[in-house]
Amino acid sequence: MAIITAGSAVPPITLKNEDGSDFTQEDLKGRTTVLVFYPFAFSPVCTDQLQVYEELLPELEQQNxxxxxxxxxxxxxxxxxxxxxxxxxxxxxxFEPKGDASRALGAYFEPAGMTNRALVVVGPDGAVAWSHLASSPGELPGVDKVREGLAAVAG
Amino acid sequence: MAGAPDPDPPGPHVCGPQDAPPVLLFGDATCPRCQQAVLRLRSAPVRLTWRHLVLRARGPRPRALAGALEAAGRQDAFWPFLDAVVAAPGRTDDPDLWELARTLEIDVARFDVDRRDERAAAVIAADLADGLRAGAVGTPAIVLDGVVEHGVPDDAWIAALLQRA
Structure with missing residues (x-):
């Protein structure tokens, strides 16, 4: 499955926010959004990944x-x-329908029935500005990859 | 690799022979895998540099311990302090740190001020920034020839390193 490429419009997707409300492609507009796809909650690599990315949040805020x-x-x-x-x-x-949004963005790993390890950066216009699919779900993109994606929006 | 940190920077947190292969370890002293990495690398003929990779999300103790290590380093006790932490990983509360400082015969009052000061904070922040820039995505992160690897080095890894040197 190929990851969605830069310049593509984000197709219709529906995810769930933590409060159960819908999050759709319309919610991606108006500011830059970094979508971090990770395979499973509580898996060791994902644990490291989100804790490392947490350090980037002040930097993201500065860039809206x-x-x-x-x-x-x-x-x-x-x-x-x-x-x-x-x-x-x-x-x-x-979660339900399982993986539909991830499939639409090319970030689903069919062999294991889970989200793949991927990053998709969407610009304020709602179009994909940059994307990265890890060569395997076990490979964790460093913060330099996130910065690369943010630079693609700024550029 | 662009942005790769100096594998053998000047500073107090370097040990091992000058001419041994340099190994740069970004670690969190509360992380069990980092403790294992230190145990292995300290007993190997390498020139080991420790830099902190302290993530806020892991709570206050990694930061407290990094500060304590910096403070111990200012009294030339960085490695004995780290070795002691690795040897007794469950003893890292403040009273344990004070007791350890006393055992190592360092000035506890000075240690307690130093570990909370801006200089220690600046080193810890700079180490984190450099580690993330180098590509660290967890701990332990080992930088070798500008390439970051994660995990505890095993015997084969160390043997390969020594063979390359």
């Missing part, structure tokens, strides 16, 4: 950007995961 973490876990699991990690990164659930 926001970060969300996306997985196919149910919101309750994501919230428990977030609390365990001590992070504030907002969680978006792609």
């Amino acid at each position: 950007a926001v970060m969300y973490a996306v997985s196919t876990d149910a919101s309750f699991s994501q919230i428990a995961f977030k609390e365990k990690l001590g992070v504030t990164i907002g969680q978006l659930s792609d």
